[in-house]
Amino acid sequence: MHFFSDNAASVCPEVMAALDRVNSADISYDADAASQSMDAAFSELFETDVTVLWVTTGTAANGLALAALCPPHGAIICHRDAHVQNDECGAPELYTHGAKLLLVDGPGGKFTPNALNGCLGAVRNDVHRAQPHAISITNATEYGCVYTPAEVAALGAIAHERGLGFHMDGARFANAVAHLGCAPAELTWKAGVDILSFGFVKNGGMSAEALVFFRPDLVEASRYRRKRAGHLLSKGRYSAAQILAMLKDDLWLRHARAANEGAQHIAQAAGQRLVHPVEANEVFVKLSAEETASLRAQGFGFYDWGEGQARFVISYDQSHSDIEALSAALDELK
Amino acid sequence: MHFFSDNAASVCPEVMAALDRVNSADISYDADAASQSMDAAFSELFETDVTVLWVTTGTAANGLALAALCPPHGAIICHRDAHVQNDECGAPELYTHGAKLLLVDGPGGKFTPNALNGCLGAVRNDVHRAQPHAISITNATEYGCVYTPAEVAALGAIAHERGLGFHMDGARFANAVAHLGCAPAELTWKAGVDILSFGFVKNGGMSAEALVFFRPDLVEASRYRRKRAGHLLSKGRYSAAQILAMLKDDLWLRHARAANEGAQHIAQAAGQRLVHPVEANEVFVKLSAEETASLRAQGFGFYDWGEGQARFVISYDQSHSDIEALSAALDELK
């Protein structure tokens, strides 16, 4: 009964089968048919022409995105609890060659236009300060909250008015879309997003994420950066195949819906204990040390998340019995 | 009848099966059992205690190795035709933060102690010159030639006398060992090698290479660098599984032997046309434009390699009929 993280889940059968399907000698890097068909597949999904690069991790995707949007002497505005700030060991700094992350606060891992403007206003406009060149938001956030298309668009409007690039870390983009029931286009380019890190690994994939460019001018240099970072796999077809398998028949969305539903079930049991609204597949719960110990004794695996809080992540393939058991156990604690 | 590159070959059944075997929810990153058993497996193979990190590409492995051995203000000595110099779009410069590559010449992609000493002697010992901190050799080389243990040891002796780190790019290490019939230990740490990029992708793997540290002091920082470069996969067990499957029962060596034997067969047919001695799984052949066209018309796929030369790479699973056909076709040209 593991609720540690969706990033440790199994790989779904459709992805495993896709690996088999491309398993014959082919052209290397991304010149194979699967890699070459990615642009078309994502363009259809996003209802506009996009270019897509596969990479193996969300950290690499984010690093490449930020390097495309911010020069080494610039700054990127993100949430204080963003993955790019806290969980990538400085990957944005490596990929951008030392850009600064400027941190903004806000509940649930989200920040508002007001907070963004406050941050922007605090940066003296002279050469002594790293000037903001990009903003990066996470959707769904690190706390399982979801920006709506309107909320994204409000940030996007500021970004574009100020000439800032706009990146969305969508390691759990699928969960956000599943929650909102909106078109992917609404949540991204129509709301001003320039580049999306579209996650598949947490949602049933093995080792492939998609970096989706809504601005063609940002693509070319990114190809070189991907190679230079060691992320251009020679057998790229196995990466493309994973992603294409998850796009097929909206598997990515079905997986995310399942995970979100599991989270809702558990959220209801958690009731007043919830730290954040549950909108994606993560449930943050207030628990005393005794309660934590009790749950662990019952066989539930999960991480503490600061003082008196715990995080439960529901995977796309989390069993109903796991979900029921955790719900019952939380209910019991009341 | 593709002889373009071994990096486009299929993935062997043993590796595919290994992916299935680890396909259940587990601990993320490299805390799973497969990842955790890699040190032991490689320590046995190398007859000494080693630490091993998986990464997804040889470029990443090389970048991490060089960053472990050379500071940003230092220099790395390598062959003029080395992969790190010509085929990684500056990955060593990214990973090391701008170290310089100093280039040495020599036939077959190999260089000698004399050439190395010449290069070292040409670097004025003052702060105006990036001082050499490491040397990097490729074995088997980019031209399919193989350094013997004695040749490696001669370079290693200079490296260690001068306090330089010693890296071996072993994208085709298996082919080198298969050719030499020596113990892996003889060709590496016993000859002074500090870090080995041990390739599996070209030899039947899908997306996993092993970075083998013979010096424990270099490991810790490398773990952070791997994460920071976006190469710490969350489902790392699928990487470890690939590598372990290839270590099992010396599959890596059997594959390399098969590829080498294919190359020998073709080399005999090529005869006087050979540009380099054929010691691994690559055959470089002098061909006129007409001969090149003729071979292509017969269905052989391969790359031109400079004026009047072509490269044929034999994969671990190259069919006997492909090999026979190419041999016959070359024979025909005589």
Added chain:
Amino acid sequence: MHFFSDNAASVCPEVMAALDRVNSADISYDADAASQSMDAAFSELFETDVTVLWVTTGTAANGLALAALCPPHGAIICHRDAHVQNDECGAPELYTHGAKLLLVDGPGGKFTPNALNGCLGAVRNDVHRAQPHAISITNATEYGCVYTPAEVAALGAIAHERGLGFHMDGARFANAVAHLGCAPAELTWKAGVDILSFGFVKNGGMSAEALVFFRPDLVEASRYRRKRAGHLLSKGRYSAAQILAMLKDDLWLRHARAANEGAQHIAQAAGQRLVHPVEANEVFVKLSAEETASLRAQGFGFYDWGEGQARFVISYDQSHSDIEALSAALDELK
């Protein structure tokens, strides 16, 4: 009546004379007699063996210091308002190749052992987080406050217990020492400081700062970094001469005392308006928009420092009449 910044003051006659004294053909870089005598001069001042490099700016000095103490994948703890964070356009990130700055709060630009421990405790000890490798404090601070030797030592004790490097940005180190009346040794290496950026430009110099190493192991690589950053001037004797002239007969200390005294005079006039205790040569004053306008109309030059506040910096050579005039004008406002 300029109180904008001490960094715009004139160069003192002793420094100008020193430039003349070394003005004949000599050996280049830092092989001249003046440069070569710096270690001895500072060793005497600090009562221990130190090595000193001249550079042209405090930004370069800080960058070199931090690069000596923190690897690219590490983090440096500093005050939220530190110069290295806010006023160097990412120089620490350039020099360290992308280390992260972790920000700590505290009144007057100072932070306490408690705050430091809080920051350290918040960093999960795994490869996903940039781990702290160094702390950097400014003394006197950006707000004209001064850490005492005991306060420095308390931070130094934590630094050394945790294996962190300890840097002091002493752009106004002279003002701190002048305020405390302590030995320079007490405020630095005896309190655990590893490297000091010792400022001279704000205190009467033209273009030379001293980077003082209390740890010999950190020097060698710093020489290469200085060259690589373009800070090894070929006519280095003019840099060394400036610094030596200011060390002579404690000119640096006399200058700082004069500036501090001017600040005290103004502080008394400012009374309740003071934002921070005045311990060095800066006076931060609460002023309404009307008061600000009135002072400017009277010919006083100074910067606003956030909403309803202004900063007055007193230079080493600020005229008594300027100081009297400002004091009177502030008195008038009451």
Added chain:
Amino acid sequence: MHFFSDNAASVCPEVMAALDRVNSADISYDADAASQSMDAAFSELFETDVTVLWVTTGTAANGLALAALCPPHGAIICHRDAHVQNDECGAPELYTHGAKLLLVDGPGGKFTPNALNGCLGAVRNDVHRAQPHAISITNATEYGCVYTPAEVAALGAIAHERGLGFHMDGARFANAVAHLGCAPAELTWKAGVDILSFGFVKNGGMSAEALVFFRPDLVEASRYRRKRAGHLLSKGRYSAAQILAMLKDDLWLRHARAANEGAQHIAQAAGQRLVHPVEANEVFVKLSAEETASLRAQGFGFYDWGEGQARFVISYDQSHSDIEALSAALDELK
């Protein structure tokens, strides 16, 4: 009788006087009148609108120029013996964040359009190779040879046809112009040069070089890079004053002429011993070990320059007696 290097000469009286002239409290960084007048002064000299930044070293100037012209994943083509390759400890790699230098050969430190095209043609146009983004030439070269306007223009034409930036390292630009007797415009922007590192330190200055931008689009980011590298001096007026003093009444040109004439005098004495044509202020001479020893015994200071060769650099203020003495001594050797 020092002929070691022009970079160790004294500072000329006009520059010393200029330092005195700006020696009063002023506005900091480059907002002072002297700094602000540089664009106009250089625009007049170059007969076109230029923007100019002062820095303290040629290494910094070159680093900033190359960073303006080449991204981290790109390559810069320069001569094998260029200062940027051999004498800056990797400063171009620091400033560009790891761009590669591709080396071209040619006599006298110069390379031809043919050589340039050969280098360009050898770079496979794919993401595995760092693609050329800029070329950098030195004029006068490290061997005291001078590119003519036509020679520069021939390289410039290729650069612009290929979309490459074009940088001229003019540490001894004055000597080149003095030799050619051409307008500075002819040798730079009219020949396709985008950025010029215009040296003053070797020609009578103390610590100020001018980075001249002929392309306005490259300036803005360079201002941030200069600050970030610690090269934005707070008392910038002393840098600007040095440069302006040397522009006044063509002092820079008169100095260079004097140095060049000294070199010509010595060159005539050297006769058949000359290694390179003497066109600027450096004389490379074939000397046996005995001859070298003999000259040193006579009191001449100079560097060996490879096996059996020596370099003599003539400073702008080299005394006639020094020049006569060296000429006589060389004559004597015949």
